[in-house]
Amino acid sequence: MTSTFASIHEGNTYFLLLNGKFVQSESGKTITGETPFDGTPTYTIQAATKAEIDRAYESAALAQRSWRQVALWKRAEIVHKAATILREHVDEIATVILREVGKNRKSAVSEVLRTADLCDYTAEEGLRMEGQLLVSDSYPGQPRNKLCLVQRVPLGVVLAQGPFNYPCNLTGSKVAPALMAGNSCVVKGPTQGAVAALYLTAAFHFAGVPAGVVNYISGRGSEIGDYLVTHPLCNCISFTGGNIGLEVAKKAHMIPMQMELGGKDAAIVCDDADLDLAAKCIVSGAFSYSGQRCTAVKLVLAVESIADELVQKVVERTRALTVGHPEDDCEVTAVINKAAADYAESLAMDAKEKGAKFLLEYRREGNLIHPLVVDRVDESMKLAWEEPFAPVLPVMRVKDERAAVAFANRLRYGLQGCVFTRDVNRAIMLSSEITAGTIQVNGAPARGPDHFLFLGHKDSGINAQGAKWSIEAMTKLKSVVINLPQEAYMIAN
Ligand SMILES: NC(=O)C1=CN([C@@H]2O[C@H](COP(=O)(O)OP(=O)(O)OC[C@H]3O[C@@H](n4cnc5c(N)ncnc54)[C@H](OP(=O)(O)O)[C@@H]3O)[C@@H](O)[C@H]2O)C=CC1
Numbered sequence: 001m002t003s004t005f006a007s008i009h010e011g012n013t014y015f016l017l018l019n020g021k022f023v024q025s026e027s028g029k030t031i032t033g034e035t036p037f038d039g040t041p042t043y044t045i046q047a048a049t050k051a052e053i054d055r056a057y058e059s060a061a062l063a064q065r066s067w068r069q070v071a072l073w074k075r076a077e078i079v080h081k082a083a084t085i086l087r088e089h090v091d092e093i094a095t096v097i098l099r100e101v102g103k104n105r106k107s108a109v110s111e112v113l114r115t116a117d118l119c120d121y122t123a124e125e126g127l128r129m130e131g132q133l134l135v136s137d138s139y140p141g142q143p144r145n146k147l148c149l150v151q152r153v154p155l156g157v158v159l160a161q162g163p164f165n166y167p168c169n170l171t172g173s174k175v176a177p178a179l180m181a182g183n184s185c186v187v188k189g190p191t192q193g194a195v196a197a198l199y200l201t202a203a204f205h206f207a208g209v210p211a212g213v214v215n216y217i218s219g220r221g222s223e224i225g226d227y228l229v230t231h232p233l234c235n236c237i238s239f240t241g242g243n244i245g246l247e248v249a250k251k252a253h254m255i256p257m258q259m260e261l262g263g264k265d266a267a268i269v270c271d272d273a274d275l276d277l278a279a280k281c282i283v284s285g286a287f288s289y290s291g292q293r294c295t296a297v298k299l300v301l302a303v304e305s306i307a308d309e310l311v312q313k314v315v316e317r318t319r320a321l322t323v324g325h326p327e328d329d330c331e332v333t334a335v336i337n338k339a340a341a342d343y344a345e346s347l348a349m350d351a352k353e354k355g356a357k358f359l360l361e362y363r364r365e366g367n368l369i370h371p372l373v374v375d376r377v378d379e380s381m382k383l384a385w386e387e388p389f390a391p392v393l394p395v396m397r398v399k400d401e402r403a404a405v406a407f408a409n410r411l412r413y414g415l416q417g418c419v420f421t422r423d424v425n426r427a428i429m430l431s432s433e434i435t436a437g438t439i440q441v442n443g444a445p446a447r448g449p450d451h452f453l454f455l456g457h458k459d460s461g462i463n464a465q466g467a468k469w470s471i472e473a474m475t476k477l478k479s480v481v482i483n484l485p486q487e488a489y490m491i492a493n
C-alpha cells in the first residue's frame with residue numbers, strides 16, 4: 001500500500017512544503033544526516049534559501065487570513081484527522097525517529113502515539129477556548145450600561161521550531177495549538193530529526209489544511225535561523241531547544257514567544273525519603289533516552305545522612321540498564337552526535353580531575369556513553385552547573401534539604417525539579433521555595449502528560465506549554481465594549 005506520505009520525498013531525499021506543494025529547494029543544496037549509533041547515512045533534506053523562507057512566510061500570512069475564519073469545529077476535525085494519520089503510520093514515522101535521533105523503537109513508537117493523543121486533546125481544548133463577558137457595574141460606582149466581550153484572537157504566522165530529541169512530539173506540540181488558535185505555521189525542523197518533523201507537518205497537510213496554512217523549511221539553524229526568527233512576517237515564535245533560544249529571544253522583534261529551553265533538573269532526596277522509590281525515579285529520570293531530555297534528572301542533591309545508601313541503590317539500578325542499539329530497545333543508546341558525546345565526556349572528566357568519583361567504569365564507544373554515576377560532585381566542577389544532555393549523572397552531597405534548595409536555586413536553569421520525602425508538608429514547603437516551573441513530589445521530572453502545565457523559569461524559558469497554555473500562548477486577547485443607552489439587566493422572571 002502506498003504511504004500517504006509518498007509525495008514528501010523521492011527515494012531518500014525529502015522535500016520542503018511551500019504553499020501546499022512538496023518541492024526540492026532551488027538552492028540545489030542538501031544535507032544528508034547520519035545515524036547517531038553507527039554513522040550510516042539516514043535521509044537527505046533540503047537546505048532552503050532565504051527566498052524560499054520568504055515564500056513560506058508569504059504563503060502562511062495569506063492563508064491565515066482565511067484559516068482564521070474557518071469554524072472551530074472544522075479546525076478540530078482536521079487536527080483530529082492529523083492524529084489519525086499519525087496513528088495509521090506509526091511504524092513508518094517511528095523508524096524515521098529511530099534512525100535520525102537514535103531513540104529506541106519502543107520510545108519512538110510511544111512518541112508518535114503521544115503526539116496523536118496531544119493533537120486530539122488540543123483539538124478538544126481549542127473547541128472550548130472560552131471568552132469572557134464583563135459587566136461595568138461590577139466596578140465601584142459604575143452603572144450596568146457597558147458590556148465587555150473578551151475573546152482570544154490568533155496572532156497570525158507562528159514559527160514552530162523544535163529540538164532533535166522529540167522531533168515529532170515537540171513539533172506537534174506547537175503546530176496543533178497554533179492551528180486550533182487560528183494561526184498558520186512555518187515549521188523549521190531540527191536538522192537531526194528533520195524528516196520526522198516533516199512527517200508531522202505533512203500529516204496536517206494530508207489531513208486537509210488549506211494550502212499555505214502549514215509550511216515546512218529545512219536547513220541548518222546556524223545558517224538560516226536568524227532569517228527565520230527575525231522575519232517581518234513572523235508573528236510568534238514557538239521555540240524549543242537549548243541556550244540558542246536565549247539568543248533567539250534577544251534577536252526577535254516585539255512578538256509573542258513561547259520558549260522552552262534547557263534544564264538542570266535537580267532531584268532533592270531528604271533524610272526521610274523512600275530511597276528505593278527515589279533511586280528508581282532518579283535512574284529512569286536520568287538515563288531514559290540516554291539523558292537527552294530537558295526534564296532529565298541532571299543533578300542529585302542527597303542529604304549526607306542517607307547519601308551512601310541512596311548512591312548504592314542508584315548504582316545497582318544503573319548497572320541493570322540495557323546499553324546498545326535502539327533497534328534492540330536498549331534503554332541507553334548513542335547520544336545524538338560526536339560533539340554532544342565529547343561535551344558530556346568533558347564535563348565528566350573535568351569533575352574527575354577536580355576530585356569527583358566515578359562509581360562505574362567510564363566507557364564510550366563512538367557516540368555511545370555507558371551510563372555513568374559521578375559521586376562527590378562539588379560546585380567547583382562544571383558538571384554541577386551545566387546540562388550534559390547525556391547519560392552522565394552527578395551526585396552532590398548536602399548537609400540538609402535547606403542546603404539542597406539553596407544550591408538548586410543558584411542554578412541558571414529553572415525548568416523542573418523533584419523532591420523525595422514522606423512528609424507532604426515538607427514536600428509543599430520545599431517545592432514552594434525552589435525556583436522552577438514545576439516540582440515533582442516523589443516522582444521524576446516530566447513534561448508529560450501533555451495537557452499538564454509545562455514551563456521554564458529563569459533561563460529555561462518564556463511563557464508556558466501544555467495543551468491549554470500553548471493555545472493561549474499563540475493568541476492575543478481582544479475586547480469589544482457595547483455602550484448601552486441606559487442600564488440593562490438581563491432578567492429571568
Ligand atoms: N525545555 C524543553 O522543553 C526542551 C529543551 N531542550 C533543550 O534543547 C537542547 C537540545 O536540543 P537541540 O535540538 O540540540 O537544541 P538546539 O537549541 O541546538 O536547536 C533547537 C532548534 O533551533 C535551531 N537553531 C539552531 N541554531 C539556530 C539559530 N541561530 N537561530 C534559530 N534557530 C536555530 C535548531 O536547528 P538545527 O537543528 O538545524 O541546528 C533546532 O531546530 C538541550 O539544551 C535541551 O535541554 C530540548 C527539548 C525540550
Ligand SMILES: O=C(O)[C@H](O)COP(=O)(O)O
Nearest residue numbers: 166293294295446447448
Ligand atoms: O524535550 C524534552 O526533553 C521533553 O520536553 C521531555 O518530555 P518528557 O519529560 O515527557 O519526556
